[in-house]
Amino acid sequence: MAAAAASLRNHEPITEPPPPLLRRLSFGLQTWAFKGLVNCALPLMRWRDPSKFQQFAPTYTKRYDIRPSLECRVFIPSTYESGQKLPLYINIHGGGFTIGEPQLDDPLCHFLANKFRYVVVSLQYRLAPAWPFPYAVDDCTELSLAVLKDTELPVDYDRVAMGGQSAGGNLILAAVQDPRLLPQIKALVPIYPVVDFSKRYAGDFRDRPADSEGQGAKKDILRPISDLFRWAYMPYYQDRTDSRLSVIYADRASFPSSIYFIAAQYDKLCCEAFQMAKKLVGDDSLKEEENWDKNGIRWERLSDAMHGFIEQDWKRGSDGEVNPWSERIEGVLSRMAAWLEAVFQKEREPVL
Template sequence: MSSQPSPIITPTPPLPTRLSLAAQVYGIKAIAATVLGATRVFWRSTYNKFAPTYTKRYPIRPMLECRVFIPKSYKTNQKLPLYIDIHGGGFTIGDPQFDDKVCHYLCNKFGYVVVSLQYRLAPSNPFPIPVDDCTELALAVLSDPDLPVDHSKVAMGGCSAGGGLTLSVSQDPRLKSKIMALVPFYPVTDFSYKFTGDFRDKPAAADGKGAATDGLRNSMHLFDWAYIPYGQDRTDPRLSPIYADAAVFPKKIYFLTAQYDYLCEEAFNMAKKLAGDNSLTEDADWDVNGVRWERLPDEVHAFIETAWKTEFFPEAEGELWKKEIEAVLGRVGAWLDEVFAHNHEPNSG
């Protein structure tokens, strides 16, 4: 991964194509904003259950709001582990509130301070703006004297686009000695598409249930257009983290992916390269050279984010789903606790 790849640059498409893509992207943004806004109004009491302890804005990015979660068990003068969260949404939709439930769970189940970052969204703010926003805010969080944080126990994670941003942000030299572990959930790792596989539609089970079209099949090209400026080299490691040298990352990384997810193969290829073992397989969980790989069987992209449905529709199937998601987050928390307990030094290269 240390050799320099040949640049991959997508030419500017014709004007009609650009107009069509823009109309589709802004249509998705409008629909997403309407649906999320309406959901938060009608289920306000449910959302309030997972609300942060407080919100905060830092001078480096005063237009962006961070959501801060302090454990209910916190006692004055305690120093707690820190988990920095970056939300997903294809770099174009969503906000930190999208991850409130996950942040609330990790905070109160494992006793972490959790800070959820906001970043400006594409296409108005394409690469590298979201990476820069999250990097500067992460540095601000780590320098915040008001947070009761043990700076020897810091991790960062996120889902989908947030997982990709986690891998991008952590490459910044200013964070090299500050982040101990990363948890990218089904991350975007390769916009060159050299390491990306085919779309993975979920087949129907014997009872006819479970069939689903890969959730990114009809939207990945739109997120691609929105996020990547014309003339951008797609092998830039901050855009496609799979091209980054292993030495720039923390020593501990937990890739958590889904079987029926278009992004699974590129995440596996990155995990395998970082582990330095080409004999590893995608369909078996493994932990090699500080890199942990887990692929959830029979799951689809964004399975973590869809867990919020169980709070609104708590039927038996939904309750089972809720327990499955909490089990996944439980494994993440247990892994982080083990990393923190061993007090590994961040990678010094």
């Protein structure tokens, strides 16, 4: 934790006292009601249309002694041949640290494994508010280390990346700061990540306007839930500049040399993700609306997209499709895979 601790020395702690009792009760009731609704809806979705989910099922599931209550979902390419060593992609799901499950990322993990021939391991972590910060970070750190020690996986451990969406993007950026994990990870792919709980770098909500025909207007989907997730995940009096919580406060040495930020135009989190990407590069002239690649940091903002665009696009896919995404989303994932391959290749080049 030395790197993470060092990154805080130049920042005054930012803390918040507990909100008034009635507001706490309101947050608690809303959060647990929302969790209950989601926990009922997910199995119902799988029951109503099992084939749509079964086609993306993992090759197998596994539990590690370090966290025996948490299930890891392992995806091996269908074209895998015995003896091959493939790159590893460790995936961490989103859900505001409060809801969700690894199964929601099965279509993504299945696609990455079979389209680009990765071994993909999708991690589970304990959820807030029962398990607030830093439990999820610790779970993801320890499970990632366990995966990297797993000799049964057909993995080339010189080609390892981590990726995650939303809260998952935060957790990969937090977990990798552990000095045991950092040297083993070559690249990170945070997708519309949460990076700032201090509110110093946060932007406003971004509603998508209607098109020229008056169609397509949508509220930023984080509007009704961001305060609930924030309340659920952060303990009272927690320092908001802790770099494992607000990862934007971590210094450059706390991360791998290669990071690919993928963001959405109409997403409150876009602003803070861009501020972090720009901060890591050290160049204030960079523009959010432009895609760029500089000093190992790559930035891509998908225009006219909203938070969660990967999951939303999959929901529009038709039943029975091996690839459930639109051409646009497949393009994003293809660019990500090509970038990872270039990173792995560069890491293998001898130093002259």
